[in-house]
Amino acid sequence: MTDFASAADGSPIAYETSGEGLPVVLVHGFGASRAITWANTNWYQTLVRAGRRLVAIDCRGHGQSGKPHDPPSYEEGLMASDILAVLAALGIERADIMGYSMGGYLAIRLIHDSPRQLRRVILAGVGEKYFRASRERAEIIADGLLAEDPSTIVDPEALAFRTFCERAGNDLVALAACIRRPRRVFQPPELGAMTHPVLVVCGELDDTSGPSEPLAQAFAKGRALTVPRRNHHSTVGDRVYKDAALEFLKPD
Numbered sequence: 001m002t003d004f005a006s007a008a009d010g011s012p013i014a015y016e017t018s019g020e021g022l023p024v025v026l027v028h029g030f031g032a033s034r035a036i037t038w039a040n041t042n043w044y045q046t047l048v049r050a051g052r053r054l055v056a057i058d059c060r061g062h063g064q065s066g067k068p069h070d071p072p073s074y075e076e077g078l079m080a081s082d083i084l085a086v087l088a089a090l091g092i093e094r095a096d097i098m099g100y101s102m103g104g105y106l107a108i109r110l111i112h113d114s115p116r117q118l119r120r121v122i123l124a125g126v127g128e129k130y131f132r133a134s135r136e137r138a139e140i141i142a143d144g145l146l147a148e149d150p151s152t153i154v155d156p157e158a159l160a161f162r163t164f165c166e167r168a169g170n171d172l173v174a175l176a177a178c179i180r181r182p183r184r185v186f187q188p189p190e191l192g193a194m195t196h197p198v199l200v201v202c203g204e205l206d207d208t209s210g211p212s213e214p215l216a217q218a219f220a221k222g223r224a225l226t227v228p229r230r231n232h233h234s235t236v237g238d239r240v241y242k243d244a245a246l247e248f249l250k251p252d
Contacts, residue, residue, distance in 0.1 A: 027103030
């Protein structure tokens with residue numbers, strides 16, 4: 001069942017919960033939703049069977065959450081605070097978090113902004129390219145999302161995003177604003193000051209994220225996992241990833 005929390009700016013943030021035990025928050029990737037990233041890949045069943053309580057959110061601009069059309073409404077600190085609004089609505093003081101792709105960026109921001117509310121962190125679908133986030137790339141993808149005629153999109157990545165987002169039934173104007181969001185990339189010395197246990201997971205063939213090791217090594221307690229023969233989209237449901245995540249998330 002879908003519930004809603006009120007974000008700091010009043011935007012409705014959709015979420016659902018399932019299972020019992022230590023909570024783990026699931027944050028999906030850009031252009032997806034809690035259903036696409038987590039429910040459709042059987043993560044719900046995986047976590048509930050492992051004795052965990054999952055909290056899956058729809059990021060603003062996605063799924064059933066509010067969809068503002070201006071980039072400032074997607075500033076990463078604000079998007080990270082949406083996760084805290086859901087935890088507050090549920091009365092959860094501390095949780096594990098697992099973010100995929102864009103969700104991983106938000107999880108990193110949350111480690112910085114609210115470290116006491118997190119126990120363990122999984123960053124999946126985000127790797128070495130975290131340090132090389134490109135404003136120019138974001139603009140190219142945003143232009144592709146807003147193109148009147150998709151056949152005019154010549155950039156392969158922009159076309160792939162446009163196709164994926166349209167098939168998912170997304171608000172393309174909201175997503176263009178989201179990918180243009182103000183963001184902060186933390187450098188290795190800043191990440192090294194973050195003392196949470198962090199697992200970084202990337203597919204062997206994931207050219208979107210790059211390899212997991214450079215990002216994992218930047219954290220004081222980081223470890224890396226490479227999922228064999230998987231790309232950015234196929235990693236999320238892989239058994240190797242799931243088994244490693246369950247082991248990493250075991251109670252202390």
